[in-house]
Amino acid sequence: MEERSIGHVDALGNLARVVLLPGQRHDCVGSEPLLDGIAPGALIGDKAFDSDWLRLQLNQRGTLAVIPPNASRASAIPYDAELYKWRHLVENFFQRIKEFRRIATRYDKTDTSFRAAIHLVAIVLALK
Template sequence: MTTKIVALVDALGNLAHLLLLPGQRHDSVGAEPLLDGIEIGALIADKGFDNDALRQELDARGATAVIPPKANRAKPIACDFAMYRWRHLVENFFCDLKQFRRIATRYDKTDLSFSAMIYLAASFMALK
């Protein structure tokens, strides 16, 4: 059993919201539920989130999409790579989260208990 964690972190690298997806699902499927009801100025994401539907949703909200275009995109879209460098906060969050063995090896059998452990670990990381 594999589980994909799609996380939304704030400008300080602290967990704001997360969503668990089956391992075979694409990352961009989890973007819309994560952003629902949240006010953002910019979304910094990797190439896995590069799709027209997400970009249109962000434009409608007045948010900036800082997502590098995929290599197979017919018409390249510009990306602010100076702002994209701040994506390391998300990578640092996942790196710190994997220090908790229970999360890295997914000891919990249910999604509810697994997400609760992620929130608990994120709370611990925020208090450091």
């Protein structure tokens, strides 16, 4: 089964947490375990994270949702476009870890070894 990883990076673009999901699952489902036990000031996500239940959960936690509205929404929800520009840090991190062949090709057979490889690469990148 193909797996996808969803990650949370800090304000400097370093890995804070990673969750592995089955390939057919929506990224939004992985947001709950990422947010468990932390209190971020804002969550910056792409349109895939635009869901009412996630926005409600973030609002209840006092977290600002910086998520552009999906085109299928009946009414557009405003978001901070200037703050959204910082989403590139997440994209940059995942592009950098894919430079390592083991990560890009999903070489590892088990979830544990794949997650460990992601953490090892994150450490290497943070030390640069």
